[in-house]
Amino acid sequence: MRVCYLIQSHKNLEQIYRLVSTIKKSSPDSLVILSHNSSGSDLDIARLNDMSGVQVFFGPGGRGDFSIVQGYFDAINYLFSQNINFDWLINLSGQDYPTQPLSQIEKFLATTHYDGFLEYFQVFSQESHWSLREGHTRYCYKYTKNQLLGKIPEWTKELLTPIKTVNYIQPFFRINLAYGMVGIKNHTPFHENFICYGGSFFCTLSRKCIEYVYDFYKSNPEIIIYYRNVCVSDESFIQTILINSRLFNLCNDNKFYFDFSGSRHGRPRYLTTHDYPSLAQSHIHFARKFDINQDRKILDMLDSRILATSQVSSCNANSS
Template sequence: MVLNHDRDGCELADWLHAHERVGVVLGPGGRGDAGLVLRWLDAARWLGGRGVTHVVTISGQDYPLRPLPELHRALAESGDGFAEHFPVLRAGSHWPLREGRSRYLYSWRSLRPLGPRAKARLRPLQLVNRLQPWWRVNVSYDRLRVGRRTGSGLPAGWEPWGGSFFTNLSWRAVERVLAAAEDESVMAWARRSLVVDEAFLQTVLVNDGSFALVDTAGRYYDFSGTRHGSPRTLATLDDVRRARASGAFFGRKWDPDAPEQVWATLDAGLAPSAERSPEAWR
C-alpha cells in the first residue's frame, strides 16, 4: 500500500513510516488545482516494479462495504478495472455543459486563499460567469480563482472526459496514465484546469481507446440535501444499510466520529460470503 499524505496535515503514526509494506509519500494538500493528480502520479510511480496488478484509489474517509475477495474477483473480471466516465462537453455529461467548459477550456489562476466567511461574501462574484464567455470566477475549494478562455490545448483529437477520481485501474491502465504524464501538452492542460482530478485519468484512458473500463466508481455516495458537489457525511446505521444495499465496494465519506456500533456493523459484513451476482458491482 502507498499512502500519499498532506505534508501540512496531521502527523502519521511512526509504524506507518516503518512498515515494510507501506510507502509514505508526502505532498501538498488542497483541492481545485492539479495537486491531487500530481500526488496520484507520485504514488503510482512509487508502486512501479513492485508486482502491482491493480491500483484502487481511496481516501481516509472511504470504508469497505464488501469482502475484499469480491473486489479482487470483480477487478480480475472487469478488463482494465472500473472508473466512472462521461464526456463533459457534449450530450451525455453528468454535469451542466457550462460546468465542463468552465473547468477544462479555461486557464485558471489562483489569487488568494479564502476562509468560510470570505467565500460566502465573494460568492456573488460568480454571477459574472453567466454574463460573458471570456472570463470565469470561482470561490470554491477555499481559494479565489480566475479563469481565462483559452481552449484545452489537449493533443489533437482528444476531448475531456469526466468522472470520479476514485478509480480502480489495472496496472496496464496506470502505465498508460504515467506515459501520458510525460506529454507536456497533457500536463499543461492539467495544471491550468479547475478540479482536473475529476477528469485527468478518464481523459487519458478513454481517448486512448484501447481500455475496457466498467463505467462505475464502485463507490456509494449520498448527495441528498447537499450543495456544491460534496456528498453527505455518513454516520448512522441507516447509512450503513443504504450503503450496503447499493452493492458498491466502498462507501464515502464516513464520519471518523461515527458511533462505535456503525463501525462494528460495517466490519461484520466484511467476512467472505456466499457467491454474489456478477451484476451486483456494476
C-alpha cells in the same frame, strides 16, 4: 494477484489509521501507499511501521488544482521505479472505506474481463453529469490560485456568493470561491479525436491501464501543462486519457457509493448508519465519505462485515 491501495489523506488521523489497518487485516498481502498532506495534520509513522506492506509519502495537498493528480502519479512512479509487483490499483481518500471484505473484491478483480472500473461521460455533451456551463467553466479557462480568495473562511464565502454573478454575464474570466481560483478564457487541446471526458477521480484500474496513463503522463507534456491549469483536473484527466486511447475494456461504474444530495461546493455528504442498507449492496466496493467524529458506529458496522470473512479465512488457513 496483488492489489495496491493508494490512500490520499489530509485529516482525521484516527480514521486514517483505522482505514489502513482494516485494509491490511482484510488483505494481508496487499500493498498500501499512504500519500499524506501533513499541512492538515501530523501523521504518526510509528503507528504504521508495525504493519508490513505500508509505504508512506508526504506531499502537498489541495482542492481544485493538479496536486491530487500529481500525488497519484508520484505513487505510480514509486511502483514502477521500485519494480513493485501489482495487478490492480485502487485509489481512495482518507475519508473513504471498504463496504465488503477485500477478499471478495479481489476475487472479483481476478476473474473480471474488464480492464478498469471508473465513471466517465463526455463533458461537453448532453450526457454530461454536469451542466454545459460547469464543464466549460472547469476546462475552458486557465486558472491560478488567488491568495486573497484562498484565505477567505468558509462561512464568509457564503456571504460572497453574489460575486459569482460576474461569471454569468461575461465569457472572459471566472471566479471560483470554493477553490480560491481565478480563471482566464483559454484554448483547449480537445477535438473530435481527443474528447474531454469527466467523472469521479476514484477508480479501480488494472496494471495495463496504469502503465498506459503513466506512459502518457511522461510523453505528453503539453497535455499535462494544460491540466495543471484547469479547475478540478482530477475529475477529467484519467478518464480523458484512457477513454480516448480506445485500447481498454472499461466498465462505466467505479464501484463507489456516494451521495451528493444536499451537498455544497462539490462535496458529498457524510454517510451514517442510516446509509448502511445502501452500502451493503453487493455491487458496491467502497463508499465515501465518512467522519469518525460524526458517526463512528457506521465504521463499526462495516468492519463487522469486512473483517468477519477475513477472520474465518484466517482460522481455516491455520487449521489446514
